[in-house]
Amino acid sequence: MTVTTTAPPLVRSLGDLLRQWRKHRLLSQLDLATRAEISPRHLSFIENGRSAPSRDTVLRLAEALGLELRERNPLLLAAGYAPVYRETGLEAPHMSAVRDMVRQVLAAHEPYPAVVLDRYWNRVDANDPAWLFGLGVAPRLLEEPVNLLRVSLHPEGMAPRIANLGEWRAHLLSRLRQQVTMTADPELARLYDELIRYPCDQPEPRVELPGPGEIAVPLRLRYEGRELAFFSTMATFGTPLDITVAELAIESFFPADPETAEVLRTTNWQAAVGSTRG
Structure with missing residues (x-):
């Protein structure tokens, strides 16, 4: 059995990233919107590029998707925000x-x-x-x-x-x-x-x-x-x-x-x- 992934490591569009992660988690727009406590309409606009979400909204969506810290930074970058989570060597x-x-x-x-x-x-x-x-x-x-x-x-x-x-x-x-x-x-x-x-x-x-x-x-x-x-x-x-x-x-x-x-x-x-x- 070969395990494959459904979320490519490099996707520029926030909407594409959210859509791919949502499908990977087997969530509908309604499911994800409910978990993130935003309206399905707002989520639909974000995925279609018609709405620019706040940084807080992006982080809430990442949390609702169950993403680890490493996966959250690309969402922030795609939304036009600086990464929040740094990666520091243990020797620092x-x-x-x-x-x-x-x-x-x-x-x-x-x-x-x-x-x-x-x-x-x-x-x-x-x-x-x-x-x-x-x-x-x-x-x-x-x-x-x-x-x-x-x-x-x-x-x-x-x-x-x-x-x-x-x-x-x-x-x-x-x-x-x-x-x-x-x-x-x-x-x-x-x-x-x-x-x-x-x-x-x-x-x-x-x-x-x-x-x-x-x-x-x-x-x-x-x-x-x-x-x-x-x-x-x-x-x-x-x-x-x-x-x-x-x-x-x-x-x-x-x-x-x-x-x-x-x-x-x-x-x-x-x-x-x-x-x-x-």
Whole structure:
């Protein structure tokens, strides 16, 4: 299956952009106008270029469409307004509070693995126990930027060590497919099209159904003759106003059984990571 997008990245007309996003969200003019609290007549005039909306109206339409911050700036530019949301590198001095918060979360989660991802699933940061996920991975897959979906599912990545590869692969691809649908981002669509071509010798469930006693899809990873089992959670910033911050996500992995917890608690992660780097 190939995921395609319906919103081209470069469209000059505000009306065209709104119409494409509205159709992508399967909304009628009445639906969108109601959500944005404007009249359907006004929305029709905006889409046809007969009315110039205020900046507030453009932002309300973007909110009603469920657009992420990255997608809102093109609407503002098309309407003749300056972008509102900036994209700041994490290395910028005024982003120090964000860097400190991320590192505190990563450190506090030890001895369990945690990674920080950007919009495209590239690794931004990780704690020492996340070293587990890089074991046996081809060096070329660990060159920056390290894409964690590619590392997870590539036959030269983690895939040979994932005991439930079919189940975990279906879970990851489902998450990415939903992200493509929401953002219409062609780069994410290309990543999805790449990943689905990777081989998998296990059945991939079309629908995730719990087995006896299961509460979430686990990651089952082979490690030194054992099988470690993890659940994961994803955390994001609650009220971001910067594109970089809005697109950061921290995925934290927790042991799914006592044996995994014991291995993680008794491993000297700093020594393990140091020996690899040395």
